[in-house]
Amino acid sequence: MSTHKLDISLEQELDALKLEGRAKPTERIIEHYIPPKGNNGPRYKLEGNDNEFIRLNSNSYLSLSNHPDLIDAADKATHKFGVGPGAVRFIDGTFVYHDRLEKKVAAFTNKPAAKIFNSAYTANCGLALSISNKKTHWIGDKLNHNSIIRAMRISSIPKENKGIFKHNDMADLKRCLDEVSPGMERVVVIFDGIFSMRGDYAPINEITKICKSYDSKFKDGVITVVDDSHGIGAYGDTGRGTPEFCNAAPDIIIGTFGKAFGVNGGFICASNSIIESVRQKADTYIYTNPLSVADCAAAIKAIDICDSAQGRQLLFDLQKRTNQFRQGLEGLGKESITGPHPVVPLLVRDTTKTHDLVNYLFNNGVLVVGLTFPVVPKGDETIRFQINACHTFADINHVIELLDQFD
Template structure:
């Protein structure tokens, strides 16, 4: 037998021995407050479905109607024969929703990052990147060929120092930060970062994947939260979280958006987003523009759950959003905690290295507007029982 792939077996065994092997569970129900996971009916605290739009009747109906009119797949890349009027409608609506000059859509938030960063900077340029930025930012930055300088997490003073220490060593500069950091649930002081970007004439890019639908007026994101319209050059977003669908968007300065239409490689070389996804996203935007009810409910649920977890004695880290990490430290403990929760009919996954740093394993609780008061109270009781049994709380 060939030995050329033996290394994979060894590496997989190493992951299992270290407690880092991912066992992927299977869902057989729509997204919502409750799921059927591996055949078991469980309370859902894992999904990024912040507002419950992934299974919203209006969103589903919009997708169905669009398929009847347009079919399913676009059949081509956007620049050949794949741009439908629905794509243009969505881009116009997102520009208006985000209160920016223009927008361009991609197949995912990941491709939005890996497509836009290399189009903006390259060899001879420098990226100043928050040390906890998402993997798609890291990959997009590496693809660009630009020099990457990491600054301390959400630390404007360190960013300023790094910029000053590299003055005169690069052609163009780009500052990149997540809008909401998905593992800890915190967000950066974007107003101060914008001041620094302007003082040094650097481009500023924010990946607001977990901020859209959550922060700002009616879920318009972190730029709206800080009232920085026109001061952030690039806002990257995804439709796979609060919007409940799939796809990515880059919104911001019109010149940058036009440049991405010419040089954003996923836009140029991968087929356009499918018809039902575009139509469903348009319906989600309609819902967000009509009322802040879902966003308000999301924050109310989060405030209640986080306060009760603190009252029980849990460490919820430095969260500033509905994302609620339950800090446990040891990855083995975190995985056992998750397993015990599942036995209690609560689906909340453990996160360890490399998703989070070694020694900072946790259960990440994703609160949703779809959770009822009864759901939250049931989950709190389960966390309390498991936490006491495992010696996490007294």
């Protein structure tokens, strides 16, 4: 037997993706990390390229990935227990670091309990598998992340038990709630905290208020879920993300250790009963090995740092650099989307110009992400800039000068 015929068909499908503009580019390989020096923040070197690059496409908002305390914590945990758990959680694959991290992140989000996953993606899917039944109705924001969309699909509820409201449109959220069949027992309203391509945030205070007004209509109520993967750790007075910024607490918080915390893995924080249901019913938790103890130890240290004076300083530095970049764009007359978050979109509104600007920045040592049709609608072409705490005044000023020189 051979895969020859399959290969031909797959190559035709891949060619179609290229023609549609949806094919991913060749993956660049980072081969060197250059620590901050003088007025420069960290730089990166790519395989086959002599340039040193500023990364403005990194989710590591607090720049903790290379923090010596995280590296030391991961090293000590690895030397104590090894590099892998050797089993799933139910078959003695749970180590003391898994338990400590779950208690730590639950306390950080002010929830009774937590369960950790290999990613926020698998956390979203695991939650959907755990709290859905035949009488569950799901409602989501139109611009929700793919992991939420996949979670709503994997829950196996029929199409008529799903609603989508226009992005951050509270009147349309009410419409979706009004359209829920009276036979439904529970409603789940799920949304991103920070919409990662735009840098804007869900008005959780308004969402929770509206959902509360419908809660008594359903046997199990209306449950609010935020995926705050880009928010938690990255903004809010103490780094608690979108719930803190909006001064409102959704029922369930999903997040990641892989962005502001600088490590790896995801989590669900909620009531004890919800978390036990996740433990018992989430396929994406039950049937796969957990995070390594190194990941857990580093994540514990990251949360400790976030909750310290050092963490507050990192948040302050991040906000300063974010404000500097946003003001720089405004000074150049560039169009963006207002928001407090270090995701800063530059609306280019032209596919060719977006590609040209991404290449221009690359050739001048700056890594960014360009979003063009059909990934975004024609006229919404965007470059996403992501500010990190390690970026210096000189770094941001250099990028603004490059944008000013681009014609």
